[in-house]
Amino acid sequence: MSPQAPVFDITGRADLDVVLRRFYTAAFADPRIGPFFTEIAGTDLDVHLPRITDFWERALFRSADYRRNAFAPHAALQSAREMTAEDFGRWVQLWRATIDGLHRGPNAERAKAQGERIAxxxxxxxxxxxPELLRGEGTVGFVPLAALELRSMTV
Incomplete structure (x- = not known):
């Protein structure tokens, strides 16, 4: 068995590009959330990736100029087909698993936490x-992401 390559923290745009490519490859193929990207939005990853990389570079490092309305495309998707709490939960599962598979460190942890907050x-x-109803006892829908089954999912 070969030794595992060392895992480093997310350090900049190049790392984000790898994370986002891997994440969107998994998200596009996912039976639950893939159709939002492939069928409803018709997302072209080559067009989308630089924009979303700007978003995450700004969110994590404050080093990119992102001035787009991140809510608008999601509102358009919602009007075409409701995005449920379970859909957002799956997005977070894939996001966390992608980062965990590639990086360890404070920026990786911040990216995972930021992804949860955004979702x-x-x-x-x-x-x-x-917001309190989404986290309350006995609610159906968005599962608090400290739940074991979400943290143990892999891509």
Whole structure:
């Protein structure tokens, strides 16, 4: 068996590009959320990737100029087909698994936490839900991401 390559933290745009390519490859192929990208939005990864890399570079390092409305495309998707709490939960599962498979360190942890916050915020805005109801006992829908089954999922 060959030794595993060392895993480093996310350090900049080049690392984000690899993370995002791997994530979107998994997301496009996912039976639950893939259709949002492939059938409904018709996402062209070559067009989308530089924009989303700008978004994440700004979110993590404040080093990119991202001035787009990140909510608008999600609102358009929601109007075409409802994005459920389970859909957002699956997005986060894939996001976390992708990062965990490539990177370890404070920036990787921040990217995972930021992904969770973004998913919860988008879901709240799109569903018009009270944020406390989404995290409350006995609720159906968005599962708090500290749940073991979400953290143990792999891509």
């Amino acid at each position: 919860l915020t988008l879901h709240k805005r799109l569903a018009g839900a009270d």
